[in-house]
Amino acid sequence: MNRPTILRYISILYRFSQIHIAQQLKPHKIGSGQYPFIFSVCRNPGINQDGLSERLLIDKGTTAKAVKILEAGGFLRREQDPADRRVYRLYATPEGEKLGKTLESILPLWQELLWKGFSRQEKEQAYSLVQRMSENAKDFLTRSAEENSAPY
Known part of the structure; x- marks a missing residue:
């Protein structure tokens, strides 16, 4: 029997999840690629970019791009860490908090559908x-x- 690998099915789940989330986020004018970043910042206010990369297991360059997009969109703000002026802490803006709450409703409903x-x-x-x-x-x-x- 020539059965597809489990990676094929994981990939399908990922792609369909990204499509669904992108559709849900369309009114907010962000893509599905940015949602893990805003979601993590909402759940971990004050995290820095390195911590965000580690938490999401995503390279620093991708994190920097996502943070830049979210900051330009008014969803995130950076604050210089007073203890170490080289470090910037990330916080959700009020608009970012709203988006975080939207995600908190979208993701469980999608999982419920998958289960x-x-x-x-x-x-x-x-x-x-x-x-x-x-x-x-x-x-x-x-x-x-x-x-x-x-x-x-």
């Missing part, structure tokens, strides 16, 4: 298995990067 027909046990098992796969991938790439002295 349609699953028992509680199936949900927990699927979540656990995908989480373990993610940890395996992260561990492997982290080890590879350390061995090659290069960031992944």
Whole structure:
């Protein structure tokens, strides 16, 4: 049997999720690529860009671009850290807070749709298995990067 890999299905879930979220965020004039950043800043006020990159497992360049877009759109503001003037802390503006609340309603509804027909046990098992796969991938790439002295 020539069965597609699980990565194919994860990719499909990701693409459809991005399409749905982009449609929901259209009135806010941001793309689905920026939502993890504003969502994380709303949940972690005062986080810096390096912390945001680490939290989201996204490279610093991509984070810088997303922060710039969100700042230009009036969703984020930067404040210089008084203890270390080289560091800027990120905070959601009132418009960003509104967007964060919108996301707090969009994401659970989408997940609920994805879990349609699953028992509680199936949900927990699927979540656990995908989480373990993610940890395996992260561990492997982290080890590879350390061995090659290069960031992944």
